[in-house]
Amino acid sequence: MMTPSQTCAIPENPNFHATIERFGTFLRFVASEQARELTHAALETEMSTMGRDILREAMAEHFALRAKEEPQRDPVVDAQGVVHTTQEPEQARPLVTIFGPITVTRRAYRHKGTANLYPEDAVANLPAEKYSHGLREIAATAAVKGSFDEAVRSVEDQTGQRLGKRQVEQLAQRAAIDVDTFYQHQPRPDAVADQALVVSVDGKGIVMRREGLRPSTAKVGKPGHKLQTRLSSGEKRGRKRMAEVGSVYGVIPVVRTPTDILQPKPSDPKTPKTPGPKAQDKWLTASVVDDARSVMKTVMDEGDRRDPHHDRPWIGLVDGNNDQLRHLQTEARLRQIDLKLFIDFIHVLEYLWKAAWCFFAAGDPKAEIWVLHQGLAILNGKSSQVAGAIRRKATTNHLTQDERKAADRCADYLLNKRDFLDYPTALARGWPIATGIIEGACRHLVKDRFDITGARWGLDGAEAILKLRTVWSNGDWTAYWAYHLAQEQQRVHLSRYASSALPSAA
Numbered sequence: 001m002m003t004p005s006q007t008c009a010i011p012e013n014p015n016f017h018a019t020i021e022r023f024g025t026f027l028r029f030v031a032s033e034q035a036r037e038l039t040h041a042a043l044e045t046e047m048s049t050m051g052r053d054i055l056r057e058a059m060a061e062h063f064a065l066r067a068k069e070e071p072q073r074d075p076v077v078d079a080q081g082v083v084h085t086t087q088e089p090e091q092a093r094p095l096v097t098i099f100g101p102i103t104v105t106r107r108a109y110r111h112k113g114t115a116n117l118y119p120e121d122a123v124a125n126l127p128a129e130k131y132s133h134g135l136r137e138i139a140a141t142a143a144v145k146g147s148f149d150e151a152v153r154s155v156e157d158q159t160g161q162r163l164g165k166r167q168v169e170q171l172a173q174r175a176a177i178d179v180d181t182f183y184q185h186q187p188r189p190d191a192v193a194d195q196a197l198v199v200s201v202d203g204k205g206i207v208m209r210r211e212g213l214r215p216s217t218a219k220v221g222k223p224g225h226k227l228q229t230r231l232s233s234g235e236k237r238g239r240k241r242m243a244e245v246g247s248v249y250g251v252i253p254v255v256r257t258p259t260d261i262l263q264p265k266p267s268d269p270k271t272p273k274t275p276g277p278k279a280q281d282k283w284l285t286a287s288v289v290d291d292a293r294s295v296m297k298t299v300m301d302e303g304d305r306r307d308p309h310h311d312r313p314w315i316g317l318v319d320g321n322n323d324q325l326r327h328l329q330t331e332a333r334l335r336q337i338d339l340k341l342f343i344d345f346i347h348v349l350e351y352l353w354k355a356a357w358c359f360f361a362a363g364d365p366k367a368e369i370w371v372l373h374q375g376l377a378i379l380n381g382k383s384s385q386v387a388g389a390i391r392r393k394a395t396t397n398h399l400t401q402d403e404r405k406a407a408d409r410c411a412d413y414l415l416n417k418r419d420f421l422d423y424p425t426a427l428a429r430g431w432p433i434a435t436g437i438i439e440g441a442c443r444h445l446v447k448d449r450f451d452i453t454g455a456r457w458g459l460d461g462a463e464a465i466l467k468l469r470t471v472w473s474n475g476d477w478t479a480y481w482a483y484h485l486a487q488e489q490q491r492v493h494l495s496r497y498a499s500s501a502l503p504s505a506a
Helices: 004-007 014-030 038-070 119-124 135-143 148-159 164-174 179-182 216-219 293-308 324-333 347-357 365-379 383-396 405-416 423-428 436-450 457-475 478-495
Strands: 084-098 102-110 196-207 242-250 281-288 314-318 339-343
Touching: 014 179, 014 423, 038 084, 038 119, 038 196, 084 314, 102 423, 119 478, 135 148, 135 164, 135 339, 135 383, 135 457, 135 478, 148 164, 148 423, 164 324, 164 457, 179 457, 179 478, 196 293, 196 324, 196 436, 242 436, 281 457, 293 324, 324 339, 339 347, 339 423, 347 405, 365 383, 365 423, 383 405, 383 436, 457 478
Parallel strands: 196 314, 314 339
Antiparallel strands: 084 102, 196 242, 242 281
């Protein structure tokens, strides 16, 4: 470990004379009368700009020193077994760093008819493009949080470098290319005693440019609407492509009763309520490129990673979509998993409320009481009886076919989905019965970022931002970035050499 005197000592190496001179100019300014006349905000701005210039000069001189002291390597053999014998020193390339642009020189190893090899590029893990990995990360994190226009401003505020909107988008796309393999190689988390495993899936549309739409959607959205200024009945804009979102998390079971979910009377504020099971170790995935089946497979893979021997109870939560139910059942059957599937109870309540307005005037408090009683009956496992009661009520009230449409739809839903409405079992075993986690994920991952007014997405850009937002939401950014840089070194550099390894320095 270096002592304080060693860390503060100015290097005597002549390669850093320009940096030392700039630093001296910096200190003279800080001590000057001119600086004392500035407000603290103006002083901060001036010192920040001068400091960046010093750091840029130091980095440039650092790479000049590396070029000067670059070791010889022999033999240098590429991945095809070709020996590169011709050497050319001081081959230059640009590098735009977080401090500013510099030029990096290093030795090239050549062989006629093949691409040059630059071993020192691999040592420094220089990017394929001219923008540094540091700029790439700043651009990616900014693009994850806000629009690309905001990301351009954020990069400039943090680094002083002015990138174009297109450059920021490309850097974000480059940053996202290792997300899938990163999660495939994560170690299995420690099992938590008595924890049930919950898988949940849902979808959220993203407004796309026409070339990014799925063929079926693009056909719907083709020009030819009856009116120019608005849609007619039955017409759709056909602008969205569905992003599929999946979640895996654990819960410690909390046994509840139907009246813990729906209370017949206002509860006594002094009476403690039984809290529902809380999500733990939440993990999200999403894709606008992959279809629902592929995302569900990824979700089940994560479940297998967490519980490879299927020792824990597996619960599936969906909003009632038939494709979601079918795909999850198929995946569970293929993996021999006893997956207990439940439909989100909040969605069931929405069907009940729509049915209620067939029987009650808008705003009638009796509708609320009716929905409460039907909901409690469903929570007690009587969905078929509720469906029958709704049909009878519509008939008794002599409703026309049009007037009873929502009531019949609710009854059909309860009968068709009764196998997934076994709420008595879920409550008795302490399992969740609502999809709040995945709905929140759809809102956070998709809506909050992709529904910016006027935004229309290309497929590659949307997929990259969606992937990066899952990494950020999962709290894995630091680990992912280290993995990404290691993959970049392998992909951009080491893969070009025999045995994917740099030749030894002489």
